[in-house]
Amino acid sequence: MDLEKPPARQQRQPAPEGCLVVAVRLPVRIVALVLVVPVRMVWDALVVAGRFLDDTVLRPLGRALLWLGRALFVWPFVGLWRYVVVPVGVGLGWLGKVLLVVPAVWLYRYALTPVGHACAWVARGIGAGLAWLHARVLTPLGHYVMWVLRGLGAVLGAIGLGVFGAVAWLARYLVVVPALWVYEWILTPVGRALAWLVRTVATGIGVTLYWITRVLVVLPALGLYRWVLAPAGRALAVVGREIGDALGHAWRVAGRISLVVGRFLANLFRWIFVEPVRWVYRTVLTPVGHAVRDAVLRPLAEAARGVGRATRQALTAARESVRQARADFRRMLFGESRERETVAGREPRGRETRTLGSSTTALTKD
Template structure:
């Protein structure tokens, strides 16, 4: 990043200073002050009424609507709970849960406990016995199978393998060698005989199957095909070539020349007609464009340039000034409304609040203290004394009644027997003497001197 200021080139000219954003015309300066005065006069009462309504609305919202809404919300909440929540809660708590607990207890008593007892007391011993029996049977079968397998293996080795090995080594091997030598001799003779027989069979097959077909193809099919080809060339190909070269080609050339001439004439005529239509269209378009321009565009441009644009600029200036004036007037009216509100608040405080507070502090508080000290406290002390005297009298009367009832019971039924205390033996685990034990003393009969 280049932070140094580069010098301007000599050939360059500094840009012309632009107009400040706040520069306005004489129309704006002329209508600004009157518009602001008029708007201020009109807006101040509206702002005062607006602020008063806002204060009243906040008071009504916070002191009336909000508590009423909370009360209605609480009532609706209670009603919704009473209608939709509490019945289901009661159904769940006092019907579904007890029924579920009862069903769970029944399932545990009727299914789980018998199943556990059956599994622990019946199935487990039976399974253990079956497993022990299966292990014993498996061990016996394994031992028997091992013995049978060993016996079968010994018999197989003794009765089959050993004789077979002796037979293979002593009998089959010499016989096989002899058969192989005889087969080689017979094979050599058979090869010579087969070659002669094969030559004879080959000549017979060719004479029966090959040579007749070759003769048929060479001496019958080929001459017939050559004759048919010569007839086709003479009767079809040569006339067709002569017809194409001598008749169809000249006719086609004539038709092509005629088509080119007709096409050239039609193209020339179409170009002329197209040029005329294009010239006529350009003329009509020029006339219509000029007419539309002078009938619609030029008046519209003149109307826009000389009427609508100046009127729009004037209306924009007036609207901007009115908007600015409304903003300034609304803010000034807010300050005025704040001052008026504070003045009214102070006036109401001086008229109503201060006299009431002075009367409370200067008149009612001393009178209340005097009434409290001279009337209420002595009356309360006297009432407490009367209460204590009444409670003492009631307690003495209650004791007298209780004593009289005890005397009557004693005269009618006699005095109750006093319980005789039973002595409880004390465990003799320590010395009776309060002296502590030492190493020289003893507490048992064996250790005494």
């Protein structure tokens, strides 16, 4: 069974590299790394600046411009369409219906429809008369004319058939048979000879042109391609591939270097600026803010609330005084108003409300 198993697939070994590849790779990678590192760092800096600019300037500016565009262009047109064009269109539609559609419908229903029915009745009468004329007069007359024409056609056909037979016999033996003999015994051999001569000449010219082209064009071009262009192309392909690989490798290495430098600069900025600012905020500004809040802002707020309560109480007292003065003035001018007679309600008020234990209903009253 082991002998029947297929052999395991061997891993493909990389093709051996030539001396040109080894000689080109290291210098090209060094030069590419030296040239690409500044470009990659500038690129990363531009990317970070572009993202910061997009987040802080471009997006808010875009939102503002979008809102301004809506306020200047969209909303006025929407308002114009909703509150001017639509009402005017509805009014014009109603006016057109009243002035055009309703009269047109009335005209069609009460004028054109009766006239059309009358015209249809007249047309049906004319059609019936024409049908009677066709069936009773024109059809028998046509049948008689066709019978006469068929008789004349039979006579003329017999005469023409005899004439045609004679003409056809004469044309066959005077024209067709001589022409066929000329074509078969004269024109065909001459045409075959001319075709053979043309084919032979064309073949010779073609073979001559083929060898001339092969010797003067194809073989030199083939030698140039095989011994000059192909080796040069292979060398340029190796150089180009190595340059591309070197640029890719240098770009990746430059990205890592740029990342390390960026992290170093970020940590440096953090320890130089962010951490001192955070320490000042935590250890200085926060206690000072709490002290200012407890010592100044809260007493000021309490005083403001006390002033507000006193002001509201003063305004309430002033409104009561004005109301009382107005009532006294009205009483002085018009006298005391008659009080309405109070009617005893069915339900007791105040503390004498009905409870489950009280006898206030007619059925439970003592």
